[in-house]
Amino acid sequence: MSRENHTRYALLGLLSHESLSGYDIKKAIELRISNFWNIGYGQIYPELKKLLSNELVTCEISTPDSGPSKKVYSITDNGHKELLSWLKKDVLGESYRFELLLKLFFSANVGIEYSLEKIQSFRDRRYATLEKYNRLMDSLKSVLSQDKDHKYMYLTLLFGLHIEKAFLSWASEAEMLLKE
Amino acid sequence: MSRENHTRYALLGLLSHESLSGYDIKKAIELRISNFWNIGYGQIYPELKKLLSNELVTCEISTPDSGPSKKVYSITDNGHKELLSWLKKDVLGESYRFELLLKLFFSANVGIEYSLEKIQSFRDRRYATLEKYNRLMDSLKSVLSQDKDHKYMYLTLLFGLHIEKAFLSWASEAEMLLKE
DNA sequence: AGACACATGTAAAGCGTTACATGATTCT
């Protein structure tokens, strides 16, 4: 059983909303889905090529009045079908990897200060992310009724809020426990 | 800048506690760290080979009274140094990917029933995991004072509890929002 | 005898990151 190419569906999903160039796709990813699915140019351009040869997208050269020309990709009917069939399929399960936990687990080998430092900087990072999500949530709430897509964006953002808060409360508890 | 081979450190970490065969390493991984760092045989055996040729571990053939013979690996002084230097280094940041969120984000393209189904089965999965963690926590608490390693195991397990609870509370909220 | 767990590996293919390479356009 071969693995699913999720990156392909991320691109199809974004293109199902609007036609975009590779460069614009990268920006859209950063804005919308990078919190749970980040992709770099090294994946975007090769994948667009594959999508094109599979006729899941089409490509048009656009030469705007200002700025360099772009290759704008649009989703085809086949592409849309492919996206829908993936969306309907069940998610089998999740697995995540946390380098912080891997280090922490083995940290009986080193001084406690190393663990405390790592947890503190973890907390700082996650706090900054939580603040970012809070700002995004504020701006999203004001446009929530305009478009049914926004409801789903709201769900993913809400996930971010829950998980970041969990990170922070764990970090506080972990720090206390270590200092005991 | 080449990426760090975390798998290598996971193996060194486990071997710093006790000498193990590849097969036993796999079992130890499942028991101890699979929640945040899972590895299969396809990584373990080749990595042990590399560790051996870098003289970070040694290997002895063990022929127990019962059962087939094993190749038991032990960490060397160099291996321990390598582990310590990694443990002391900062963690730069985390990134996670959630297929569920990726699908959910684009689910305005399909009926709401697909989203609800996915969230419900997500909740079932995460609830089962939370229960597992609760059981592990019970058995860990009774031996917590015996070994300073246990404190670090406790921290990682606590992380699991926090994050799974966050998953569950998000899932409930998300279901309510979708049904509105 | 057959099923199951023990035990060790290899090969292929795909995923993902990083570095590199190139050129156009806009702004200061």
Added chain:
DNA sequence: AGAATCATGTAACGCTTTACATGTGTCT
């Protein structure tokens, strides 16, 4: 003129998964 941004890509490398391959020992 130089810096920054826009824009598109390739190549190398390493990580990860999956499937395959093989043989031993134990239990029923």
